[in-house]
């Protein structure tokens with residue numbers, strides 16, 4: 001496995017911190033690291049709220065990347081509560097497709113860190129409404 005995935009896993013692990021913020025908001029059960037095309041790594045955690053105001057760790061990491069002036073995603077990794085990695089939800093896939101319309105297909109996503117299984121965003125967004 002490419003060393004960059006280890007760096008990304010460690011970055012995401014460093015912010016994985018499940019906690020209750022208020023009676024209505026919890027966060028940090030899932031964390032994510034996004035590597036931009038420049039090579040910088042941005043992290044984010046999930047934020048879960050009442051009334052559906054929360055956000056997934058992946059999108060939070062992508063928003064962090066955008067906040068810092070970048071918009072080209074190279075690689076994505078998220079860590080679930082048990083330490084394993086998983087595929088992004090439909091909303092996160094949709095955001096990545098819209099951000100990188102025309103060239104999102106090659107974004108790499110770690111889906112199983114234990115065996116280094118990587119998929120491409122194009123492979124998990126078949127027949128998407130945006131090409």
Ligand SMILES: [Zn+2]
Nearest residue numbers: 056088089092
């Ligand atoms: Zn998501």
